[in-house]
Amino acid sequence: MGAPGGLAPLAIFSALAALSLLRFAHPLPLLADGALAIFGLAVILFTLGPAMPAPFWAGLVAVWLATWLLVDRLSLEIALRRLPEQPFALIIPLLFGVVLLVGWEAITRGAGVPSVILPAPSAIWARILTSTGTLWADLQQTFKAVLAGYAIGCGLGFVLAIAIDRSGFLKRGLLPLGSFVSALPIIGIAPIMVMWFGFDWPSKAAVVAVMTFFPMLVNSVAGLGAAGAMERDLLSSYAADYWQTLMKLRLPAAGPFIFNALKINSTLALIGAIVAEFFGSPVVGMGFRISSEVGRMNVDMVWAEIAMAALAGSAFYGVIALIERAVTFWHPSVRGA
Numbered sequence: 001m002g003a004p005g006g007l008a009p010l011a012i013f014s015a016l017a018a019l020s021l022l023r024f025a026h027p028l029p030l031l032a033d034g035a036l037a038i039f040g041l042a043v044i045l046f047t048l049g050p051a052m053p054a055p056f057w058a059g060l061v062a063v064w065l066a067t068w069l070l071v072d073r074l075s076l077e078i079a080l081r082r083l084p085e086q087p088f089a090l091i092i093p094l095l096f097g098v099v100l101l102v103g104w105e106a107i108t109r110g111a112g113v114p115s116v117i118l119p120a121p122s123a124i125w126a127r128i129l130t131s132t133g134t135l136w137a138d139l140q141q142t143f144k145a146v147l148a149g150y151a152i153g154c155g156l157g158f159v160l161a162i163a164i165d166r167s168g169f170l171k172r173g174l175l176p177l178g179s180f181v182s183a184l185p186i187i188g189i190a191p192i193m194v195m196w197f198g199f200d201w202p203s204k205a206a207v208v209a210v211m212t213f214f215p216m217l218v219n220s221v222a223g224l225g226a227a228g229a230m231e232r233d234l235l236s237s238y239a240a241d242y243w244q245t246l247m248k249l250r251l252p253a254a255g256p257f258i259f260n261a262l263k264i265n266s267t268l269a270l271i272g273a274i275v276a277e278f279f280g281s282p283v284v285g286m287g288f289r290i291s292s293e294v295g296r297m298n299v300d301m302v303w304a305e306i307a308m309a310a311l312a313g314s315a316f317y318g319v320i321a322l323i324e325r326a327v328t329f330w331h332p333s334v335r336g337a
Contacts, residue, residue: 108120143273143312145202145204145273153211153265178218190279204276219258270309
């Protein structure tokens with residue numbers, strides 16, 4: 001990527017303005033539409049340099065507009081079933097991500113934004129490549145707490161939901177208590193958990209368990225009450241007891257609710273573990289690294305940790321979503337997806 005010469009800004013603006021006007025004036029074939037959008041992104045990247053002039057920013061806006069129109073057209077073609085949902089449904093978020101990164105790179109480098117305020121994606125990627133060992137060690141340390149706390153919090157919430165469903169007394173007593181626990185601020189309980197369980201990952205797992213308990217409890221209670229009265233009456237006519245009704249009817253009906261809580265908690269768990277590491281941890285962990293590198297003004301390392309956390313959280317969410325599709329394949333919400 002080189003800095004633009006004297007005629008380069010004018011060439012950028014002319015090409016990208018023509019791209020946008022052509023797209024507005026004449027509906028192009030979808031392949032040509034995509035090629036023009038990709039061409040615009042490539043022009044932006046390969047002419048990017050410091051202190052870009054005004055025509056460059058007009059070109060950047062034109063690229064964004066052309067790509068937005070392409071995404072809109074792809075969505076319409078998929079909705080009308082003129083294009084298969086796969087792989088084009090994956091192309092839309094991928095294209096959105098590429099445009100976001102290109103715009104981020106263009107703004108930070110073209111406007112000369114200081115790296116301590118916002119580093120460019122290329123700088124963050126370079127830091128990831130040079131710090132893979134540190135990032136991997138931090139991810140392992142943090143995810144031990146995530147998985148342990150996630151299992152404890154979700155498991156305890158699910159078991160108590162069954163107990164609440166079984167007993168009206170527990171429903172009146174435990175649900176308000178669960179609501180109280182969910183309202184506890186993480187910055188208040190994290191130091192307490194560190195004092196109770198030490199500086200290593202068990203204290204972070206305790207924080208994660210507290211954060212994931214209430215979403216699982218509430219969703220499971222709602223799911224256990226989702227079975228229809230007609231189905232319950234049918235099993236009652238077969239002389240099914242509580243546990244038979246629970247296993248054959250009410251738990252399957254609660255499946256979407258339970259998996260909804262599991263998906264919510266997959267992201268909450270990672271956030272809770274990272275924040276808890278701010279309040280005491282060994283010299284490893286994503287939260288520890290973010291806290292220490294901010295103090296050293298190594299903002300590119302902070303963003304590298306954020307990127308790794310986002311990828312790990314997305315992967316965790318995706319695994320839960322795949323398990324949900326395999327387990328609740330019969331449910332209308334999955335069949336229609």
